[in-house]
Amino acid sequence: MSYTPLRTWGKHLVLDAARCAPRLIRDPRVIENFARTLVKRIDMVPYGEPQVVLFGSGNKKGYTLVQLIETSNITAHFVDENNTMYLDVFSCKDFDHEVVQEAVHEFFDAQRFKSTVLLRQAPVEHLC
Numbered sequence: 332m333s334y335t336p337l338r339t340w341g342k343h344l345v346l347d348a349a350r351c352a353p354r355l356i357r358d359p360r361v362i363e364n365f366a367r368t369l370v371k372r373i374d375m376v377p378y379g380e381p382q383v384v385l386f387g388s389g390n391k392k393g394y395t396l397v398q399l400i401e402t403s404n405i406t407a408h409f410v411d412e413n414n415t416m417y418l419d420v421f422s423c424k425d426f427d428h429e430v431v432q433e434a435v436h437e438f439f440d441a442q443r444f445k446s447t448v449l450l451r452q453a454p455v456e457h458l459c
Contacts, residue, residue: 339452341403341423348416348435350442356409356416359383359394365438366398366405372434373426376401409439416441421451 355361366381378399385394389412396407402422409416416439420431428448435441 339450341421341451342425342428343449343451344418344420344426344428344431345447345449346416346418346420346428346432346435347445348418348439348441348443349414350440351409351414351416352440353411353414355439356394356414357411359385361438362394362396362407362409365434366396368438369405369420369431369434370398370400372430373420373422375405375422375424375426 362383363381366383367377370377378401381396381398383394383396385392387393390410393409393411395409396405398405400422402424405418405420407416407418416435418431418435420426420428428446432444432446435444
């Protein structure tokens with residue numbers, strides 16, 4: 332799939348997923364594999380290894396994922412209490428946001444989604 336260059340600074344996908352499979356969102360190996368696979372599927376270049384860390388307490392407890400990519404980053408937080416996932420993909424290179432949602436469904440068996448796609452552009456003034 333080929334994309335034309337973005338006419339903004341970047342694209343930011345904010346994806347909230349509900350009814351995820353508890354055993355999948357609590358497995359750091361699944362989360363790491365998701366990050367590696369997603370980077371490939373949306374044609375990005377990873378910068379370093381995915382970081383998957385369990386922290387928080389109470390209703391904030393869960394794994395957090397950070398994957399740097401050459402064109403920005405992928406971050407996610409998985410909430411144990413209600414089996415939800417909150418994912419952000421930001422890149423100055425275009426990507427197919429539907430591919431991201433498909434991967435979330437595939438890896439975490441998410442059943443409900445809410446997504447927002449933002450085109451990012453700072454209000455830069457042109458100097459003459």
